[in-house]
Amino acid sequence: MTSNTLFISNCAKLLGHESSDTNRWGEIYNMIKINTSLVDRSMQTVMPYNIKVYPGFEMITDLSGFSKTYEECCADRVKELIAKADKLQVPIGLLYSGGIDSTMVLVSFMKALTPAELKSKVVVLLNHDSINENPNFYYNFIRKSCTIKTSDTMSSLFDGKYLIVGGEHNDQLFGSDLIGGLLNRDPSFDFTKPYTRELILSYFRMFGMKSEEGMNTWFDIIEYTAKKSPCEIKTVFDFFWWLNFTFKWQSVFFRILLRVDKHLRKNITFEFIDNYYHHFFSSHDFQKWSMLNPELKIKTKWNTYKYHAKDLIFEFNKDAEYRDHKLKCGSLSRLFLQKEMPLAMTDQLEYVYDLDPALFYQPNNSFNTTTK
């Protein structure tokens, strides 16, 4: 290992390094999963461990002149990805779970390509779960018009034979699973209220965060970055969306790369990622759309989360039940079941199997400051 800076890490080992700053930082893991490493794309926060923002993931600050719709972003992204695949002379391997995000991706390709192009240029990677999650779409559309292959081989597809396209980052565009989690705990939870320290801390507590110091530090950090955001962060929903959009973005990108089959990990270079590994919703256009269109993310109930994407899917498949009742369901974890995983990946794309927190610790960090 040549680098002491990370792109992603399982944070269980890092939590073992006890000091007051890392304790404050670690408090967030009562709320989010341990395999998630947070990094501030707006570059305002210094984490207690060296985690660097991946080049190109820096927060967009200029939204001027942008007026594309979500649908236009989808159409442009299809063109861009098809052009990349054509250049590489490989098909697109589309990770399809049957959920809202990957259905939106597939619908975008179906709308843009002729039936012959769809069959030859896109391989839909799916399994039993994908069919069960959206059976109507499988039987009425995919089965009739797509080339399919099992998605359970996903981690072995990083060999340059496919341009892999996932549906990651749509969650970060639209909101946060944490809102669903809060509604599960408290059905009367009103995410449309203006956020306040008191409210956010009460939700942190609901997730199991305990230390007042830790909770206040996180609130201060998120709020500080939110106030410098190019868009307005007003409500509780906005607050949790911003946390997801800004801090979790990178971890979401790297989590599949971390689970690539061992013998293929040598293939993972910056050039390889640039060519062969893409998430449909990662583009700058989508990110700008997200910051400029808060009203299109959710209405007042959880089943309206991502309603704009669901409306666009409905326009295509006319499946009103899916539009009106489909709930967000994390499906990637089912593909990760039974998989071996290294502990981290450095900023040189080296896989880390044994992690010494001291090597990555940086004492001058944002969690060292005294907070309220």
Place this chain on the structure above:
Amino acid sequence: MAKFNTFAVLEIGTSALLYFAPTKLNANLVSAGTLNTLAVQYSTAVKWRENLFKGYDLSKDHLRVYKDGNNVLVKHLDPAVITPEFLAKKQLVTMRGEYLYALEMYTMAPIIRTADLLDPSVLPFITDQLGKAKPEEGYYPNAIQEYAFISGIETDTAYQELSMRVETVGLIRLRAQAIFDKYARMINIATTKAECSLALNKAHEERYMNALV
């Protein structure tokens, strides 16, 4: 009660009943981990064996199960056999058996995803048919053509769909088997609860914790 305890592990030589197993796999594994033992099945569900263990307290009694001609008989174990070594062996076998059963349940969990009319026993036949197909030449064996016809889909789609189903079932089961084998061996050489727990936790981590996102 005994109807549900038809799998057991016996000590060869003494015919002492060391352990009642909840599944045949569990009985087999416990036996594999302990020298001079045998995994057996007593069909207490059949009429002539339903009273085999009647009158015994299976949680306390030390029993001997043996054959006399065609009959299977159960008796209290000769007290001379119930030595501290025997009791320690019985305790060890029971401890491993319980952890192995927990491991079995853990590693079996992802297999629920593969529950399908496509029974695993049919996989070799389908794999054989898929192997005979030449998609690049448009050739598909009759079985695949029939599947396509009944399903009302193109033959190449039928080929891809069957490949997907077979691969998914195969991969999930193969991974489960590998994880199970690895940690079953760890449990079978463990001599303490702490060692068994460690193996179970590692299996849990490998099967589940890495999937948390």
